[in-house]
Amino acid sequence: MAKLIKGRELADNMQEQMRLEVEALKKQEIFPGLVVFLVGDDSASKTYIKNKEIAAQKIGIQSKLENYPSDISEEALLAEIKKYNDNPNYHGILVQLPLPEHIDEEKVLLAIDPKKDVDGFHPLNMGKLLLGKPAAIPCTPYGIMKMFEAYEVDLAGKNAIVIGRSNIVGKPMAQLLLAQNATVTMAHSYTKNLPALAKQADVIVSAIGKGNFITEEFVKEGAVVIDVGMNRDENGKLIGDVKFAEVEPHASYITPVPKGVGPMTITMLMQQTIQACKRQELS
Numbered sequence: 001m002a003k004l005i006k007g008r009e010l011a012d013n014m015q016e017q018m019r020l021e022v023e024a025l026k027k028q029e030i031f032p033g034l035v036v037f038l039v040g041d042d043s044a045s046k047t048y049i050k051n052k053e054i055a056a057q058k059i060g061i062q063s064k065l066e067n068y069p070s071d072i073s074e075e076a077l078l079a080e081i082k083k084y085n086d087n088p089n090y091h092g093i094l095v096q097l098p099l100p101e102h103i104d105e106e107k108v109l110l111a112i113d114p115k116k117d118v119d120g121f122h123p124l125n126m127g128k129l130l131l132g133k134p135a136a137i138p139c140t141p142y143g144i145m146k147m148f149e150a151y152e153v154d155l156a157g158k159n160a161i162v163i164g165r166s167n168i169v170g171k172p173m174a175q176l177l178l179a180q181n182a183t184v185t186m187a188h189s190y191t192k193n194l195p196a197l198a199k200q201a202d203v204i205v206s207a208i209g210k211g212n213f214i215t216e217e218f219v220k221e222g223a224v225v226i227d228v229g230m231n232r233d234e235n236g237k238l239i240g241d242v243k244f245a246e247v248e249p250h251a252s253y254i255t256p257v258p259k260g261v262g263p264m265t266i267t268m269l270m271q272q273t274i275q276a277c278k279r280q281e282l283s
């Protein structure tokens with residue numbers, strides 16, 4: 001039977017430490033602030049943002065939601081970002097993804113001041129990660145690394161497979177695993193013989209976005225299985241990429257969905273907001 005990696009529990013513990021840190025900052029008249037941009041009214045994005053607001057409130061971070069209509073022009077959105085780049089009360093800026101089709105995501109992410117980029121998506125921060133000198137780190141992979149640390153999963157010399165090559169999860173995840181001396185395989189939609197390839201891995205990180213895709217056929221005995229998937233089944237129930245009941249008996253460690261990676265994503269966002277605040281206020 002696998003050991004469950006309890007993301008929600010770890011997130012709660014980390015958030016309590018952050019609450020104490022913010023309390024101490026406030027005694028020095030330093031008030032961490034985060035602004036979240038939402039374009040449109042995608043229901044999943046709204047849920048994630050609500051969870052971010054709850055965490056910020058718990059920790060004592062001042063958070064503000066800027067919700068723009070889905071037809072806002074790219075130019076207007078860029079002007080809004082600039083306003084917050086210049087506003088010293090907000091140390092972190094986050095633009096919730098995905099954005100509507102008519103808005104160029106790359107231009108938007110480039111417009112955020114890299115010092116305020118608490119998502120780690122700015123090309124400068126991505127470049128630093130690639131060079132092994134990270135500043136801000138994309139929150140989902142960063143949260144997964146914190147899970148490995150908390151559960152003492154040693155990555156050195158392990159074969160890890162990352163399934164999915166998105167800029168926000170797969171690519172930064174591979175860099176972070178590499179930095180811990182894992183041997184990393186990146187799998188994607190063109191990868192041949194994926195079940196057999198995954199079955200060689202000691203660590204599987206699935207960010208493919210297909211419900212119940214990872215079955216026991218993919219999993220070596222004793223592998224560590226991390227599920228980044230946020231999918232809905234035919235009844236609207238939230239499910240991961242991993243067919244949990246089938247895979248769990250074969251894994252050594254496994255994350256659940258929900259209450260696994262999701263809460264850690266939010267927790268790392270809070271941590272990076274505090275770090276950004278300290279860098280801006282204490283330097």
Ligand SMILES: Nc1nc2c(c(=O)[nH]1)N[C@@H](CN(C=O)c1ccc(C(=O)N[C@@H](CCC(=O)O)C(=O)O)cc1)CN2
Pocket residue numbers: 047048051094095096097098119139140168230238257258259260261262263265266
């Ligand atoms: N600007 C960003 N946009 C997006 C990111 C991101 O890191 N930055 N990642 C994802 C969504 N995401 C964060 O925004 C996210 C996903 C899931 C959760 C979460 O708390 N999940 C809960 C379940 C929530 C539910 O009931 O649906 C859980 O797993 O327990 C938080 C954040 C895409 N966009």
